[in-house]
Amino acid sequence: MPSLKDLKNRIGSVKNTRKITKAMQMVAAAKLRRAQEAAEAARPYAERMNAVMAGLAGSVKGSDNAPRLLNGTGSDKIHMLVVMTAERGLCGGFNANIAKLARQRANKLLAEGKEVKILTVGKKGRDSLRRDFGQYFVGHVDLSDVKRLSYDDAQSIARDLTSRFDAGEFDVATIFFSTFQSVIAQTPTAKQIIPASFEAEDGEEAPSVNYDYEPSETQILADLLPRGVATQIFTALLENGASEQGARMSAMDSATRNAGEMIDKLTIEYNRSRQAAITKELIEIISGAEAL
Numbered sequence: 001m002p003s004l005k006d007l008k009n010r011i012g013s014v015k016n017t018r019k020i021t022k023a024m025q026m027v028a029a030a031k032l033r034r035a036q037e038a039a040e041a042a043r044p045y046a047e048r049m050n051a052v053m054a055g056l057a058g059s060v061k062g063s064d065n066a067p068r069l070l071n072g073t074g075s076d077k078i079h080m081l082v083v084m085t086a087e088r089g090l091c092g093g094f095n096a097n098i099a100k101l102a103r104q105r106a107n108k109l110l111a112e113g114k115e116v117k118i119l120t121v122g123k124k125g126r127d128s129l130r131r132d133f134g135q136y137f138v139g140h141v142d143l144s145d146v147k148r149l150s151y152d153d154a155q156s157i158a159r160d161l162t163s164r165f166d167a168g169e170f171d172v173a174t175i176f177f178s179t180f181q182s183v184i185a186q187t188p189t190a191k192q193i194i195p196a197s198f199e200a201e202d203g204e205e206a207p208s209v210n211y212d213y214e215p216s217e218t219q220i221l222a223d224l225l226p227r228g229v230a231t232q233i234f235t236a237l238l239e240n241g242a243s244e245q246g247a248r249m250s251a252m253d254s255a256t257r258n259a260g261e262m263i264d265k266l267t268i269e270y271n272r273s274r275q276a277a278i279t280k281e282l283i284e285i286i287s288g289a290e291a292l
Contacts, residue, residue, distance in 0.1 A: 004277065007270040011263060018259035024090065025252035032183070032245035038149075039180050039235075039242040046235045053228050054198035056221050065218050069162070069225040072195035073171045078115045080138075080170035080194075081106060082161070084177040084236055085125030086244045087144040092254075094178060094186060094247035099128035101188040102176045106133055117170055121157065121237075138169075149241060154234030161233075162226055165194055177236040178243035184250050186243035193232050196225055 002010070057070055083102045085095045102125070106116050118133055120126040121141040130137070141157055143149070161173055173194035178186045191197075 002273075004270065004273055007266060007273060011266045011270065014259050014263050014266065018256055018263070021252045021255040021259060025249055025256060028245045028249035028252060032242065032249055035238070035242040035245050036180065039238040042235050042238050046231055049224075049228060049231055050198060053196065053221065053224055056224070057196065057198060067218065067222045067225055069165070069194060069229070070196050070221060073168070075171045076114070078117065078170040078172070079109050080117045080119060080161070080164070080173040082119045082121065082157075082173060082175040082193075082233075083125040083129065084175060084240055085120070085122035085128070086240070087123050087142075089124060090251060091244050091248035092251035094244055095122075095124035095128065097186075097188045098176050098178055099125050101190055103129065103132065105174070105176075105190060106136070119161070122240075138164075149234075149237050151230070151234050154237055155230045157233050158226065158230035161194065162229060170194075175233065175236050177240045180239050180242035180246060183246040186247055189236075189239075191232065191236070193229050196228060 057066075081102055083098065085098050089095065102118075106118070109116050116133070116136050117138045118129060118136045119139045119141070120129065120137065122143065126137070126140055139160070141160075143153065146153060164170060165173065172192060174190055174192045176188070176190050179189045180186055
């Protein structure tokens with residue numbers, strides 16, 4: 001049974017831990033507001049750009065002069081998995097859920113006889129996948145020194161991917177990230193970005209009007225598709241940023257409440273031990289007095 005001094009030291013230690021988790025919760029709450037605003041502001045732009053490119057791609061996809069980023073290589077043998085996680089932990093299952101989704105996809109592709117290559121963005125994804133898939137790693141993007149995400153960060157990742165695609169290093173590229181829904185809900189998401197894949201929005205019908213473009217649809221797509229890749233990566237980074245702060249805020253709130261419950265239990269145990277020690281001393285005094 002721990003002594004009174006040990007219990008007192010442990011109570012003090014847990015109280016200090018509760019102060020830290022409470023402070024981290026408040027910091028995450030402040031960062032969450034900015035990250036959520038950035039993610040929500042980027043969604044309409046990404047959706048409209050996707051709709052514009054989908055309309056253009058519908059008339060040229062499959063043709064011989066269509067951009068390679070649209071038609072692909074004609075094969076799906078080599079897959080590039082871009083796993084986007086946080087640089088830090090202490091955010092619940094945020095990083096683990098993204099890594100789990102990527103791990104499932106990699107295992108499925110390997111079981112089908114496909115070749116897998118992995119590009120990690122964020123230390124936690126790299127650390128989580130290194131043991132099982134370290135031999136498939138082809139690169140890593142470190143954003144630990146980036147204080148605020150910008151489009152340039154996404155553009156550098158997109159340039160790396162498109163240059164690898166042009167060099168014939170892979171056939172299909174998929175990004176893995178977490179879509180922000182609320183403080184307690186973040187959805188791990190996999191999205192194919194190369195070759196371009198356009199999904200119709202719910203309830204949205206294809207336009208029935210034909211447009212004449214100048215320059216041609218092919219030339220416009222050749223310029224828009226690389227930007228589309230960068231836009232989707234930037235949107236995923238923003239969604240990840242908001243999801244990370246939401247998950248951290250929720251995790252630190254749970255940790256603070258758990259620390260409070262532990263303090264209450266330890267305080268009860270401390271009071272019982274102290275009362276037992278006082279009772280024992282009184283019994284010894286009374287027994288000694290009766291012996292005289």
